[in-house]
Amino acid sequence: MTVSPEPSPWHEARAGALAILPAAVAVVPFALLLGALAAEKGLSPLEVALMSGLVFAGGSQFVALDLWTTPAAWLTLGSAALLVNLRHILMGASITPKMEGFHPLGRVLALLLLADEIWAMAERRAAVARLTPAFYAGLAGLLYVNWVAFTTAGVVVGARLGDPAAYGFDFAFTAIFIGLIAGFRHTRGFLPTIVAAGLAAVATQAVLPGPVSIAVGAAAGVAVAALLPARREAAA
């Protein structure tokens, strides 16, 4: 359809890598922090490299480490990852139609690497130009290598730091999650959602300590969000 000359894949890949570079740099401290927290939970560099390489979703990795027990409880950790990453379904549904130039297998591979920052950059690209596989490969390739390398490095660095609670380091989990929650503050029904989720979680935790409180709290928050009157639907 387009008459403009197709840019070379190499040029596209480089443009993609440049587009994700600021996010890749910004994510380094978190990657190191994740590795350090994982080391504190007793994970080895190999285990962290595997987790980062196979899961490649920072938020759910922090959540998993927060819930980590020895031995690891796979059902709890898998369910938590599922809940935290449900947003991928929306992101994937939104970006898939913009991958029309992708080979079907390339599309699957691209979706498997769909991290928040990659999604945001791909959406931004698709808004102004054709999203090419090479551009996406530039985005995803740089962030992926960066994330796996620096989370693994964090295990080695973090193992030398000692007791994290002594520096308030354990509070890093809570602080990261507060920061991530704040990022959603423009979503409709934000405040009622987090208040309901928080109160339900605390109430559940008082009766039944453990990860059940997360599911109950999350369900309460989601229920409130769904049941709120959709006042400004026309504007959305």
Next chain:
Amino acid sequence: MSLDPATLTAILAMAAATIFTRLAGLVMPASALRHPRARAAFEAVPAAVLAALIAPTVLATGWPETVAALLTAVAALRLPLIAVVAIGVVAAALLRAVAG
């Protein structure tokens, strides 16, 4: 370079969950997300999960954690995430020292 079987199983469970959420977008009928209530519920999931996750620490551990969380939340409205984390960690350490 140790690889604990339980840890490997947990990592694979997390990977399976994430592969599911990432590929579900391929087959998700756009119409399913067009219903406002379904969409609102979906969009609320991450904040709700994270709020449920931190609430016991923030509200039921002690006053230093509660105050540190409030300071962190205020910082989160204006500052980049890494600064937010730094403020939260320092606040928690100082307030815990004050509390003894």
